[in-house]
Structures are given as C-alpha cells and as structure tokens.
Amino acid sequence: MSLMSPRPNSLESIMAQDIAQNGPMDMGRFMGLALGHCEYGYYMSGDPFGRGGDFTTAPEISQMFGEILGAWFADIWMQMGSPQSFVFLECGPGRGTLMSDMMRATKSVPGFHAACEIHFLEMSPVLRDKQAQALKSYTPHWHETLGDVPRDKPLLVVGNEFFDALPVRQLEKVNKRWAERAVFYDEDKGFHLGLVPALPELIRFIPEVLRDAKEGSIFELSPVSRSFMRNLCDILKACGGAGLFIDYGPARSGLGDSVQAVRVHRYSDILKDIGKSDLTAHVDFESLLSEAMDAGADVWGIVEQGAFLKALGIEHRAAHLGITADANVLKSLKESLRRLVSCDQMGALFKVIGVSCGSTLRPAGF
C-alpha cells in the first residue's frame, strides 16, 4: 500500500472506489458525499458547533438574532391575517437554538403559538437529537426532504446558513472554453483536482456578463440550491406563506472559487480528512431570487444582515437586555451585537433574502 492510499473503511476509500468505477467526481457530488454520506458524512457524526466545534453561527452568538427573526415572522403571520394553523419550517436547524429563541420571543403574540406547528428539515441524526432537546415542549416534526413537508396549511420557512451547506459545481475557463472541475484520485497523487468537459446544460447557467471571463476564472453554480428554491416556491404557491434566508455570499453573481473546508475554526484543505471538516460555498443569492421569480414568487432583498437586523431594532433589543446586565454580561452583549452587525464582522458578508406567495406582504427590514 502506498503512502497516499486511503484508510480502509473510510469515506476516502469509498470515494476512491467510486472514482475508479465512475470516473472523476464533480464538486457537487464530492461536497454532497463529504457532508451527507449516510455513515461517514460530516453532518452524520458529532456536533460541529460552538467553541469546541468547527464553527459558530449567528443564533449561537446571541439570543438576539432569534428574537429579531421571531418578531419578523410574527409580523408576517399577522400580515397574512393570522391563519389559525401554519407550518413553521426551519431548514438546517443546527442545535435548534434559532427556533427556540424565535419561539420564546413570540410567546406573547396572541394566537401565534397555538397556530404554529414546528417542522425541521435536517439530515443529521446527532443534530436531530439536539433539536429535540432544545424544543422538547413543542413536539417538532422532522423531514428528510422538502417533499415530505405537509401542504395542507400556510408555510413560514426560515434557513440560516442552510444554503451554504448545499453542494456547488465549479466551471473553469480553460483555452477559451468552460470545463468542469472534478476530484480525481490515483495511488501516487491521492485526491486532486482536475478538469472534465462541461455539460452544455451547466454552461447555460453562467450569466451573459460573465461568459467572457478571462482564462482560469471559476464560476460556481448550485443546481441543488436552485431546485430547492424552485420546489419551495411551488409549495408556497400552493399553500401561501413566506420564507426568510440568511447566509453568506456576494450581492451579485460573480466569479471565484469559494468552496472551503473549516475544521476547529481554521481553514483546511478540502481534499484532506474528507468528512471530518465542514465544507461550504458562498451562496449565489441572485440565482436563488431569479429561480423564485421564475416560480412566480414575490422576492425581497438582497440586503446585508447588519442593515436588516438594525432595521428590525436589534440595537434597541441590546440596550433593553443591557438594563439589567452586570458589567460582564454587558460587555458580551456589546461584543455579540458587534459580531452580528459590523461590516468587518458578519454584518456585510451575510445577506438576507425573502420570498412569498399568496398574500401581499410588506416584510420588515427590506
């Protein structure tokens, strides 16, 4: 066995075998397996959150994030005429912190809790357990796919850092043509990146203005994210409702390789320790909104997270929480507010988009 041979029984040996049988693996399939393989995928074992974990997200930074989003949904629900029953769906709920903060914040909204049925879209069994603990007083329902979510009532849906976990494919301009980046494997070099011919149906996703990109440019596209948004809007069209998504990425579709691996709060090589580090890519919000518009949904955004949270009053919420806080708590309140809204922190890189169908809404923050 050469030094580069994968360890037996690991995701790496499964992938090496797959590549030997089926040829180079496109980046989308690689990400999908690295994150979601039923046994060895990153999200299938362990809890990736928090200080001891691999990354921290907005709801884990401060309760204020969920409180503000809870208020947004309560307002939308009232604008929809306060339907007596609705599905409150969270996509990729992590530890359940966001939903739990949203529910606490909406306790005093008359009728909201009585009408609300909590549903989660989650693939990780470990995180499902955490979500069950965090939401035990609300008896949530879990689903593997959007297709399993009930369609007999209006739907309100939220996703924070959900789309960035969905696989992207990468096209690269080489010799004046677009080729697709793929993962190769051989005994000598181990896993490495290379190019295969790009399918015309992928190339057609490249926006007109980017087609003439210079040599070596990379364009990322996420067919999985696009069809998720399309399916979601079809459900919203059938049942009525709205969705709010917060994630990171540029305001305009652009060029560049954004696929990154993070392990214990540090960047690592995407082809090393496959399945042990988190893999994400920047979200192409423009492509999601155009998919939603094509499906006939009303769309809002793209706005920056900092501007959105401030428009919804996060600074007032922080000041209010500060009234009864001691010096230490006050310091951490200020610090977490800064992390959420400052342009040099999450405030500008993270963006917010909204979609809705069936009611004329004026959502706050856009």
Ligand code: SAH
């Ligand atoms: N929203 C949470 C967690 C973000 S991490 C927070 O802000 O803290 C991404 C979440 O999406 C995890 O819960 C992960 O298990 C879930 N996830 C990733 N890909 C998924 C998929 N294809 N289907 C369902 N859940 C997925």
